[in-house]
Amino acid sequence: MSWKAIHRWLGLTLGTLAVVLGITGAILAIDPVQQAWQAPAAPGALPVATLVERVASSVPSAEEIRRLPSGAIVVFSFDGDQPQASYVDPADGRVLGAWQRSALPRWVKNLHRSLLLGDAGRWGAAATALAMGVLCVSALVLLLRRMGGWRRLGARVRGTLAQRIHVVAGRVVLVVLCLTSLTALTMSASTLGLVELDTRAEPEVLSVATGKPDMPGAQLVALQSLAVNDLRTLTFPGATDPEDTWKVATAQGQGWIDRYSGQMLAWQDATLAQRVYDLAVVLHTGEAAWLWAVVLGLVGASVLLFWVSGVVIWWQARVQAPRITGNTPVAQADVLIFVASEGGSTWGFAQTLQDALVQAGHRVHTSALENFRTTPATRQVFVLAATYGEGQAPAHASQALAQIARLKASAVPVTVLGFGDRQFPAFCAFAKALDQTLRAQGWPALLPLECIHQQSGQQFARWGVDLAQALGQPLVLEHVPRLPPTTELTLLSRQDYPNASEAGTAILRFSWPEQGLGARLRGHGLGRFAAGDLVGIVPPGSSVPRYYSLASGQEDGFLEICVRQMPGGLCSTHLLALQQGERIRAFIRPNPGFALPRARRPVLLIGAGTGVAPLAGFIRRNDSQRPMHLYFGGRDPARDFYFGSELQRWLAEGRLSSMQTVFSRVPDGGGYVQDALRRDAERVRGLVAQGAIVRVCGSRAMAQGVAEALDDVLAPLQLSVSALRAKERYAEDVF
Secondary structure, eight states: OOHHHHHHHHHHHHHHHHHHHHHHHHHHTHHHHHHHHHSOBOOTTOBHHHHHHHHHHHOTTEEEEEEOTTSBEEEEEEETTEEEEEEEOTTTOOEEEEOOOOHHHHHHHHHHHHTTSHHHHHHHHHHHHHHHHHHHHHHHHHHHHHHTSGGGTTSOOOSOHHHHHHHHHHHHHHHHHHHHHHHHHHHHHHHTTSSOSOOOOOOOOOOOOOSSOOOOGGGOHHHHTSBGGGEEEEEOOOTTOTTOOEEEEETTEEEEEOTTTOOEEEEEEOOHHHHHHHHHHHHHHOTTOHHHHHHHHHHHHHHHHHHHHHHHHHHHHHHHSOOOOSOOOTTTOSEEEEEEOSSSHHHHHHHHHHHHHHHTTOOEEEEEGGGOOOOTTOOEEEEEEEOBTTTBOOGGGTTHHHHHHTSOOOSSOEEEEEEEOTTSTTTTHHHHHHHHHHHHHTOOOSSOOEEEETTOHHHHHHHHHHHHHHHTSOOOOOOOOOOOOOEEEEEEEEEEEOOSSSOOEEEEEEEOOOOOHHHHHTTOSOOOOOTTOEEEEOOTTOSSOEEEEOSOOGGGTSEEEEEEOOTTOHHHHHHHTOOTTOEEEEEEEOOGGGSOOSSSSOEEEEEEGGGHHHHHHHHHTOTTOOOEEEEEEESOHHHHOTTHHHHHHHHHHTSSSEEEEEETTSTTOBOOHHHHHHHTHHHHHHHHHTTOEEEEEEOHHHHHHHHHHHHHHHGGGTOOHHHHHHTTOEEEEEO
């Protein structure tokens, strides 16, 4: 079982008990804080002998002095036949008031320790603490995998809101949660009798009556050299038993003192087990350290946050998970299919391949690429790998290539099928890297690497013909694309930019029906989205979605895109023909790598043409007036200055700090954005030196020119685009 599966199922099955223990622990953490505020603590250097003298003068019937973990002093005595417990002021021994444990902490403590079920509950609480420990270990492993190792542990967290809450909270409190689990197990081992703290019998010692009166406590040498801060309890000798002794207990051990001579009759050092237990109590409860108790209280309360966010993550994954039907258990399958997919479409091809292989008589198991493995029953392995961004692996498979590189090759053929788009230079780059790694390690292949362009069903079918010949059995791959759940959008308004010499462009603004939380959790509706995310639209007569960068976010109350007519483009033709009130169906694809981190650092926005759309979305939501500086490039300000009036208004409102525009096809237009960057080299260097975040959106040629210009501009700072990209300060959205 993988660490991910262990983490998920432990959290789901024992999560409720963990929440009970966490919340009750948070409540109990109030007690040390309250005690620390209720009564004054003794000065650190005050001798116990002096304290005894002061207590004896104010409470003549005192039988025991106890120093609470908070430092407060409590004296136990009798008033006739009635026992009493009182706070005293160590400065003068004055009684401050009655002391008693409140009923609520006692009840909560029983719930925390034993779930109100006695010994069975104690075992249950211990088992839950053990599960929490395993959860913490699995969480650390998954956290390091997600963030890319120890060095990137503090990097920006990507994903849904629930995922970000889960990961960020984990980074903050994971160590403390692990510590509380370990200390809970240490304490449970003693409570359940698994470990004996002290197996020694108390020494048989007696005070030797000499006919002299008792030596006053203030004159006992052992108590004169003992500081009150080291004291736990001091028991007075009984008035009716002349052979009784003083008994003193400290963190270092316990001793018995003759009541007549003041001689230390016996001393027992605390055992190692006792010292470990005492430390565990302090670390687990916060006793004797109220600031630590506050930390423990907050961490205990965070368990509920973990559980809720974890359940939401599980439910979202369940709703959005690819539905592979007819999966044979991996140990019994003779064919394994592994998938790496960013948007989910590659899973549809995997289902088609699986169905065809099953019909041909094979037992097939399909799983995500990060689960790559073979078993004794495996005869063929197929990897369907999509490429994301600039040749990267899909997010869920980001560590898969490194994992596969560490595996020992076998004789089982592994065939790679790549998915990508030929307009990108890094076409199927991840699939190619995967195939090269497998061949370098010695894995054989049934077929050479094939790359599918734009999810072409025809090309996939042709690959199926080659596969059938290689397997020597009939096999037909007829793929019908499966899209994510969509939501109906209604066109509210459009702003057209007609151009006589070039294709037309329009800014389209859509509304959508109200969607409740339940619909979002079930995978219906758009869910939450932000400027820079992508909206997928499937035009009539096509099965392949076209993605557009969003110029608006959920908070804006509408969905806005900028669409340019592409020669022969089905989707752009369909969208530009829409009239107000007409509808389309769409879905959201998150684009977390392009999102702006929440910080006050300046932002350098660089866009050309319709690439200004997501940048306009960033500026639109800049309510805090974070410093944002835009470099915009077009051809003619009269024809393609997209969002021009809005940008001017945002500049006046302070949402945009500065704007530099260049237009390449008008006299003295300034050329291209990369030319403007070179002219403003000193200013750009200053912004980057201040920690500026850089976002670039537009054509691939423009992005390449911008990267080259920035490399030249930043050279005096010993910086480059690749260095900024590695620090997640530079990102592109290119088309």
